[in-house]
Amino acid sequence: MKKTTDFRYNTGATKVPWAAVGENYNAADLMEIIRFLMQGSGEAYDNAIAAVWEQVKKLSDISTPPGKLSLASKVEEAETACNEYLGTTTSTFVTNATSGFEIAYKYANLKEGDEVIVPAITFVATMAYPLSVGAKLVFADVDPKTINMDPADVAKKITPKTKMIVPVHIGGYPVDLDPIMELAKKHDILVLEDAAHAFGAMYKGKKIGTIGDFAAFSMHEVKNITSFGEGGIATTNIPGFGDHMKRARFLGMDFSAPIKDWLYNITPIPGKEKPFVALNYSTTEIQGLGLTLQIARNEEIIAERRRAAEYLTNRFKANDAIIPQDLGNDEIKPTFHLYLLQIDPAKAGGDIQVLKKKLEEKGVTQIAHFGPLYRFQVVADMGYDQDAIAKTCPVCEEVFYKRFTHLPLYGLSDEQLQYMADAVLESVAEMQAGK
Ligand SMILES: *Cc1c(COP(=O)(O)O)cnc(C)c1O
Numbered sequence: 001m002k003k004t005t006d007f008r009y010n011t012g013a014t015k016v017p018w019a020a021v022g023e024n025y026n027a028a029d030l031m032e033i034i035r036f037l038m039q040g041s042g043e044a045y046d047n048a049i050a051a052v053w054e055q056v057k058k059l060s061d062i063s064t065p066p067g068k069l070s071l072a073s074k075v076e077e078a079e080t081a082c083n084e085y086l087g088t089t090t091s092t093f094v095t096n097a098t099s100g101f102e103i104a105y106k107y108a109n110l111k112e113g114d115e116v117i118v119p120a121i122t123f124v125a126t127m128a129y130p131l132s133v134g135a136k137l138v139f140a141d142v143d144p145k146t147i148n149m150d151p152a153d154v155a156k157k158i159t160p161k162t163k164m165i166v167p168v169h170i171g172g173y174p175v176d177l178d179p180i181m182e183l184a185k186k187h188d189i190l191v192l193e194d195a196a197h198a199f200g201a202m203y204k205g206k207k208i209g210t211i212g213d214f215a216a217f218s219m220h221e222v223k224n225i226t227s228f229g230e231g232g233i234a235t236t237n238i239p240g241f242g243d244h245m246k247r248a249r250f251l252g253m254d255f256s257a258p259i260k261d262w263l264y265n266i267t268p269i270p271g272k273e274k275p276f277v278a279l280n281y282s283t284t285e286i287q288g289l290g291l292t293l294q295i296a297r298n299e300e301i302i303a304e305r306r307r308a309a310e311y312l313t314n315r316f317k318a319n320d321a322i323i324p325q326d327l328g329n330d331e332i333k334p335t336f337h338l339y340l341l342q343i344d345p346a347k348a349g350g351d352i353q354v355l356k357k358k359l360e361e362k363g364v365t366q367i368a369h370f371g372p373l374y375r376f377q378v379v380a381d382m383g384y385d386q387d388a389i390a391k392t393c394p395v396c397e398e399v400f401y402k403r404f405t406h407l408p409l410y411g412l413s414d415e416q417l418q419y420m421a422d423a424v425l426e427s428v429a430e431m432q433a434g435k
Contacts, residue, residue, distance in 0.1 A: 009263065020068050027060035066285060071250060074288030081295045082233050085200070086207045090242030092234045093227075093288060094249050097196045098125040099281035100216025100234030101166075103248045104192045105129045107214070107238070108163050109273040115161040119149035120372050120396035122168040125218075126194045127373060130164075131382060138162070139374050141393040145326065146170070147340065147404060150395070151179035157392075158183060164190045169198035169208055171369065171406065172224070172335030173326070177203055177211050190214070190272065199224060199233070200298050202333035213237050224301055224337050224410075225294035227287040244269050252278035301410075305336035308409045308417055312339055315421035319428050321347035323403075338369055339407040342399070343428065350431040351402040358427035359405075364420050366405045372396050 009018050025033070031053050040049075075093050082091035094100050110116065112134040118127050120139040127137050141153040149167050165184055167175035177193075184191045193208065193215035195201075201208040209215035217223075219231030236245055247254060247269060254265045268275035294301075309325050316324035323342035328334050345351040352368075359366050373379070374389040390397055407420060 021066070024065035027056050030060075031056050068285055070284050071282050072285055074285040074292070075283055076288070078227070078288040078291040078295070079233075081292045085295055085298065086210055086235065088207075088210050088235050090235045090237075090245060092242075092245045092249055093283045093291065094216075094232045094234050094281040095283060096125075096220060096230050096281075097194070097216040097218035097232040097234075098128060099249075100214075100232045101125065101192060101194065102129050102279075103234055103245060103269075103281075104190070104214035104216070104236075105133075105164070106248075106269070106276045107241070107271045108190050109271050109276070110135045110163060113161065114163040115159060116164045116166060117149075117154055117157055117162060118166045118373065119168050119170070120374065120393040121147050121170065121370055121400065122194065122373060123196065123370055124373065124376065125196070126166055126168055131378065134382075135163075136161070137373075137379070137384070139372075139389055139393055139396075141395045142399065143176070144395050144399055144403075146173050146175075147399055148173060148175045149180070151176055151183070154180060155183055158187055158189070162187065162189050164192055166192045166194055167212070168194035168196070169201060171338035171340055172197040172201050173328075173340070174198065174201050174203040174208050174332050174334065181211065184213075192216075196220075197223060197337035198335055200302050201335045202331075204331045209233075209235050210237070219291055219294075224305070224335055225291070225298055227283070227291035227294070231283060231287050231291060233291075241270075248278045249281045250278070251280050302335050305409045308412065309336045309339055311417055312341075312407065312409075312421055315425065316341075319425055320344075321349075321428050321432065322424065336409055339409045340404060341366070341407050341424065342404045345402050348428050348431050349434060352405055353401070354431055355424075355427055356405055358430065359423055362423040362427065364407075364423045366407050368400060368405045372400055 034052060035049065078093050079091045083089055110130060110133060114135045115138050116130045116135055117138045117140050119142055121142050130137055138157050140149045140157055142148060143150040148170050154165060165180055167177060167180055169175050181191060191212035193212040195209040195215045196218035198208040199217045203211060209217055213236065215235045217233040219225060219227040219233065221229045234245060236242060252266045252269060254267045257265055259265045269278050309327060313324040313327055316322040321344050323344060325340045343352055343355060348355070356366060372390065372393065374384060374386050380386050
């Protein structure tokens with residue numbers, strides 16, 4: 001029996017409903033979904049699939065399909081799980097982190113003439129919205145130890161036009177937020193945490209993503225946990241904005257006070273300077289379910305990544321030309337999304353490009369996440385002078401081209417981890433021997 005809340009138009013008890021879901025998934029569809037999520041081949045697989053199909057067919061006669069596929073109880077459950085995990089009340093499950101950022105940028109009324117400080121090294125998603133509205137991106141240089149935004153350089157680059165600072169917790173290693181929050185408070189600037197890599201990271205006793213005015217986590221497939229490939233959690237510390245963020249996710253719909261003869265109202269979202277119009281970043285029930293399941297395992301996942309990072313860091317202590325990933329301490333707890341491997345070119349007898357080539361030859365996958373943002377063509381074509389920017393980010397230039405790359409951490413066997421550590425140590429030894 002459908003519940004009244006399963007109807008698109010919830011009119012209470014009714015004889016003739018108007019279902020929310022047009023066409024549901026049938027048993028044959030479901031079977032294809034199982035096949036997709038659990039892929040395989042060979043006789044054993046075919047037999048198991050055939051057996052599952054027999055049961056799924058039976059199940060379809062006695063089960064009820066979901067009455068809602070978008071923005072309902074599963075999305076709410078995922079948000080509740082996030083709230084409990086993060087210690088906030090404002091988690092809003094959106095299509096991806098990029099749309100979470102967009103809500104924050106719109107709250108700030110970011111437009112041409114405004115400045116936003118972003119780190120020189122991050123994923124393009126951090127800067128996409130400012131670039132798209134013609135706001136001026138100011139690239140902060142990075143801290144050579146973490147490759148995160150350097151608060152001291154941020155301080156130098158603040159102007160009266162600076163509206164936002166966007167610290168990015170690269171690889172899940174927390175940015176030093178205290179000085180950034182202090183600067184922001186002093187100059188009345190909003191802080192948006194790009195916490196795409198950092199779900200579960202801690203900074204001085206607080207969860208990352210609960211410190212800035214806004215934050216967004218990514219649940220894209222490549223991150224530590226996912227909601228079937230895409231998803232993001234947005235949070236806010238702006239008093240009273242949590243409920244508005246929910247409306248900002250779905251076209252500004254307000255069911256609490258409908259207009260005359262209609263079911264809801266559409267109200268603008270209050271912003272810092274002026275209200276703004278909401279777009280649509282709604283997520284699905286199946287994504288909600290997927291996210292809740294993974295949140296429950298997040299601490300285990302971080303622990304496993306941490307174990308791998310500890311192993312690598314301990315191995316790399318054998319050669320002082322290698323600067324291993326910092327493992328954190330009581331105050332700084334990373335999520336170990338990426339393993340930051342750095343070398344000292346003077347001691348290694350060559351720079352990271354040489355090491356990268358050697359690792360590639362040994363079959364070790366390593367990719368520096370990410371390059372200098374200002375090197376993309378879109379930045380040049382929007383009128384920025386790339387070389388002039390590079391001069392304001394000397395540490396970024398040095399670390400990206402000469403010193404760092406990232407190693408994989410998750411889903412590797414002990415043998416693979418050992419092989420990778422051996423390969424790094426051997427390669428650096430070869431470089432030191434001039435080979
Ligand atoms: C993945 C990523 C994003 C964007 O996340 P989406 O959920 O794909 O929008 C933003 N910033 C960084 C640093 C990322 O790695």
